[in-house]
Amino acid sequence: MDFTKWQGCGNDFVLVDCLQEKIKDYAAFARKVCDRHYGVGADGILVVLPSEKADFCMRIFNTDGSEAEMCGNGIRCFARYLYDNGIAKGTEFTVETGAGILVPKIVTEDGAAKAVCVDMGKPVLAGDEIPVTGFGKGQVVSEPIEVAGKTYAMTCVSMGNPHCVIFVEDIAACGIEHIGALFESHERFPRKTNTEFVEVRDRKHMRMRVWERGAAITLACGTGACATLVAAVLNDKADKKAEIELDGGKLVIEWADNGHIYMTGPAEQVFSGKIEE
Ligand code: ZDR
Numbered sequence: 058m059d060f061t062k063w064q065g066c067g068n069d070f071v072l073v074d075c076l077q078e079k080i081k082d083y084a085a086f087a088r089k090v091c092d093r094h095y096g097v098g099a100d101g102i103l104v105v106l107p108s109e110k111a112d113f114c115m116r117i118f119n120t121d122g123s124e125a126e127m128c129g130n131g132i133r134c135f136a137r138y139l140y141d142n143g144i145a146k147g148t149e150f151t152v153e154t155g156a157g158i159l160v161p162k163i164v165t166e167d168g169a170a171k172a173v174c175v176d177m178g179k180p181v182l183a184g185d186e187i188p189v190t191g192f193g194k195g196q197v198v199s200e201p202i203e204v205a206g207k208t209y210a211m212t213c214v215s216m217g218n219p220h221c222v223i224f225v226e227d228i229a230a231c232g233i234e235h236i237g238a239l240f241e242s243h244e245r246f247p248r249k250t251n252t253e254f255v256e257v258r259d260r261k262h263m264r265m266r267v268w269e270r271g272a273a274i275t276l277a278c279g280t281g282a283c284a285t286l287v288a289a290v291l292n293d294k295a296d297k298k299a300e301i302e303l304d305g306g307k308l309v310i311e312w313a314d315n316g317h318i319y320m321t322g323p324a325e326q327v328f329s330g331k332i333e334e
Pocket of ligand 1: 124125126127128129218219270271272277278279281
């Protein structure tokens with residue numbers, strides 16, 4: 058089958074257009090193609106599907122075969138694929154995801170795509186909807202969580218998928234490679250969690266590293282950057298619009314007055330190819 062390989066801030070994906078192709082077993086296919094030694098290599102796969110409720114439907118599978126509700130860097134790549142190939146009519150369209158119907162908008166310069174701005178909808182803050190156990194419908198803002206004998210202050214946000222944001226003094230010393238997996242499968246998170254470690258530089262700039270559920274450390278996380286901005290505002294550490302620097306690039310995130318989160322950043326096709334399922 059034909060595929061294209063994409064990256065957004067170094068978070069990379071294999072995209073298969075299932076308006077044309079057919080995948081029998083998404084989970085097995087994701088595990089195979091995402092493998093960096095025996096496959097193409099990617100942090101996840103993006104699948105383009107028809108939708109009855111929106112212009113298109115996006116599904117995403119992590120490297121371990123688990124399905125994610127949403128993917129911020131992925132939806133920018135997904136949107137640009139549809140625009141560059143003339144499959145989407147116009148620069149703005151609707152995409153059905155596990156986080157509801159979202160609206161990407163292609164930012165163009167002389168007709169060519171420059172970046173993608175996505176209306177990511179409203180963040181979900183009720184503990185039991187994120188989900189995080191022990192808080193009922195209440196918000197989870199700077200609450201203690203014990204990991205490997207140390208107590209951290211967590212702020213939890215769902216952007217369709219679960220995120221646990223930890224503010225740290227020094228990002229270089231956060232120990233993400235040792236503790237990321239322990240957060241991911243901590244008993245507080247019934248659907249596991251993505252975890253972001255964040256150093257606030259000033260009210261408009263933050264540095265973030267991510268341990269992704271089902272994919273471990275990646276160079277960037279779009280929904281994680283959105284969750285980071287929300288967590289920083291809830292803790293009064295940042296303004297409602299800020300630039301977030303990830304290992305693989307920068308994203309601008311805004312929590313607008315209508316309550317929606319807008320994420321703007323790059324999406325680039327790296328190559329195309331053919332692979333057998
Ligand atoms: C973090 C992510 N790459 C993004 O850009 O939003 C999404 C990938 C899905 C994530 N690993 C999950 O929620 O399982």
